[in-house]
Amino acid sequence: GEDVEQSLFLSVREGDSSVINCTYTDSSSTYLYWYKQEPGAGLQLLTYIFSNMDMKQDQRLTVLLNKKDKHLSLRIADTQTGDSAIYFCAESRKGGYQKVTFGTGTKLQVIP
């Protein structure tokens, strides 16, 4: 079955860049997502990338995909204290069902 893994914790200083990594096992993954969850809240979709892309940039966010190694990363430039949250990567296949499988989540702590 599908398996998505992330490191549990990352601590960075305000203003530095953060890089959150994710690995997945399903070679049929078509969509790869990054979600942000603040304490006690639901999930907010930050960005997503199609499996036929290598990179996607959206303001401070850069997503890199290495499909050969099934490795996905999220880089946050100029990290702010408001970026402190849990970040989940997720994957799904193309198709009507589109079950989304979430990673274990990485807690990002931004130190002022």
Add this chain to the structure above:
Amino acid sequence: GAVVSQHPSWVICKSGTSVKIECRSLDFQATTMFWYRQFPKQSLMLMATSNEGSKATYEQGVEKDKFLINHASLTLSTLTVTSAHPEDSSFYICSARDGGEQFFGPGTRLTVL
């Protein structure tokens, strides 16, 4: 983006009682809604997929008689936790699909005493 709401946002109930959680898509119609469960400091686990007008599809290991899902309209799905027990205490999150993207509700914190 599209908005998904959940009600209630938190609920405390006694063991043995049933609790109903509502998930609504506010500005779009969702033929498919998903129910997830999240334990503290853990990832989201898909419980079931709810399709409007038909029976829900449950993931392996999820008791369909305990977690009743009804998707009676294109904007509303409900999850009823029947005969709740303390081990059912969790954060329940729904999502609704608008075309290709899933939009998540804010979640419902259930505490069973």
